[in-house]
Amino acid sequence: MLKNYHFTVAERFMQYAQIDTESNHASTSFPSTEKQKDLAKLLVSELQQMGITDAKMDEFGYVYATIPSNTTKQVPVICYCAHIDTSSDCSGTNVKPILHKGYNGNPIVLPDDPSQILTIEQYPYLKEHIGNDIITASGTTLLGADDKAGVAIIMEFAQYIMQHPEEKHGTIKLLFTPDEEVGRGTEHVNLAYLGAQYGYTLDGGEAGHLEVETFSADxxxxxxxxxxxxxxxxxxxxxxxxxxxxxxxxxxxxxxxxxxxxxxxxxxxxxxxxxxxxxxxxxxxxxxxxxxxxxxxxxxxxxxxxxxxxxxxxxxxxxxxxxxxYRNMYEVLQHHPKVVEYAEEAYQRTGLVVRKEPIRGGTDGSRLSFMGLPCPNLFTGMQAIHSKKEWVGVKDLQLGVEMLVHLCKIWEEKTLN
Missing domain, CATH: 3.30.70.360 (Alpha-Beta Plaits)
Known part of the structure; x- marks a missing residue:
């Protein structure tokens, strides 16, 4: 883990989870629900408090921000992206996140609906979190780890980098998108304004999973x-x-x-x-x-x-x-091998075994890749997404932050000029 750093990513995530950002398939507006902007505005405020002066939300609810380079090298500009909306498959209203400290491996009964029970038999990945803290909702809503876990990881990473100028990196762009869950997450994104050359979405599952293939979709x-x-x-x-x-x-x-x-x-x-x-x-x-x-x-x-x-x-x-x-991101990523190779090295430096898994779905990264921003998908720890049993491990959130720190350093180290 990062030395001499007190993680607040779990608290950050739980705060974001309580903000209703459910998107709406039937809406013709953009974003599809105005309430998504409530979280976007909070992110802008927090980024500005970190000292990221250009952080802003545009008329469509996208959040853009820049962490300036602190190296003399001409490092490619890298973007980290996550989406702020949650799925309408399960209610995102009045989410009550619960921190289960020192998970002991026993079934977890969610208090607001005791019929909702998490077990290792149903979710074997829970075994990896015995002895560590996990976060669930209360039983009547989704949790929103898809993708507020990604949002929280990026925000915690930004705070760490701003507080640790000794960590050398190139220019880093942050992008938070609305309406990913309704398939419109990149509809109004301004890539010219963003100005990045490569990107990474944080919208994946188990720690160690690296996703470079998605469905193609019509x-x-x-x-x-x-x-x-x-x-x-x-x-x-x-x-x-x-x-x-x-x-x-x-x-x-x-x-x-x-x-x-x-x-x-x-x-x-x-x-x-x-x-x-x-x-x-x-x-x-x-x-x-x-x-x-x-x-x-x-x-x-x-x-x-x-x-x-x-x-x-x-x-x-x-x-x-x-x-x-959208189309299978691999069709683009196969022509940009270093964007995947550097992610693999960042996983390894974080102590993770890299497991490449195709996504039976899509991410903003699918469209961004075909729009000119090669963009694989990184883990966040989210599990049982779009359901009342959704959960995420605090250890995975922290590993995600550490992995991003390694990733931005690798890009700087491997730039020779």
Whole structure:
């Protein structure tokens, strides 16, 4: 651990966790919820108190800040990034973080809902934290470690670096983004203003995990058009779009091609939302695979299913719209090996065994990589994310801070000029 440094990252995280920053898929504004700016404003204030004078929040809720270089070397500008919003899959309102000191390995019953119990059998990574402190919510909400653990690690790192000028580093940029959980985290980011050459998101799980591969992702919307008629006089007239939508969902493969039946590098097509009336119904799908070329194959197959079902109903029709969401970051990172190599060395200096794991999902780093900022994903310790059983180990938060200190020093050391 860092010498002669008193960590406050756990307290910092618990403070951030209590601020409701849940984002909203249905919103058309940006950020999707104004309350995300409550945390953004706090971060700006804390950064300025550290002496980071240019810290600011822009109109969209992004937080930008610069830690100036303290070396004569021309070190590449590195950005550390985390997202401030939490998922709407589980309530983020009135989060009550609980610090469990000296975890003893026994089941943890969350007090506000005793049916929510954490066990080693369900979460084997808890074994790594026996004897150490862990943080949970109280049982009725998520915790928000995704990604306030990343936010807290970066903020603690910034405080450490500002207090320890003897640690040599190049220019460091900090970026906190809204709306990552609704897939819009980089929609209005100003990379020209940020001015970084390489980046790292802190949005990963177990200590030691280093993520350089993500899914490639598209979204598809199928709109089914039926024929409306008064239900009292509908015989041989009504064509119910909702029933057709139900038929389409019912013929999707049940033993493969879905999140509940796939793992590792297997892709899927997943219906996430349905809405409509008898005359018109829409189904939203997310489409995922590690091989970008497979997305088009999945989309053709999905369209074939729709054609088959809709074709059985005279008078019905459909449209299918596909939108690109993000692409596998490895397609970019393989051309910038040092950004990954330096992260591996930072893990090793922190005493961690590096484990490269593909993400069955995406991060802001996926989009940032394709926007010109090569950006692998680093660990934070977050576990059981998007659920009432979400938890994070204090040891992992502290290791994350130490790892970032090593990482910025490695970039300075390996710059020769």
């Amino acid at each position: 979204a598809a919307t199928i709109t089914i058009y039926g024929v409306s008629a008064h239900p009292g006089y509908a015989k041989n007239k009504l064509v119910n779009a909702l029933k057709i939508a139900g038929e389409l969902l019912s013929i999707l493969p049940k033993a493969e091609w879905s999140p509940e039946t796939t793992e590792k590098k297997q892709g899927y097509v997943h219906p996430v939302r349905m809405d409509g009336v008898a005359e018109k119904a829409t189904i939203d799908f997310i489409i995922r695979d590690f091989e970008t070329a497979n997305l088009a194959k999945y989309e053709d197959r999905l369209k074939h299913f729709a054609e088959t079902v809709v074709g059985c109903h005279a008078g019905a029709s459909f449209e299918m719209e596909v939108k690109q969401q």
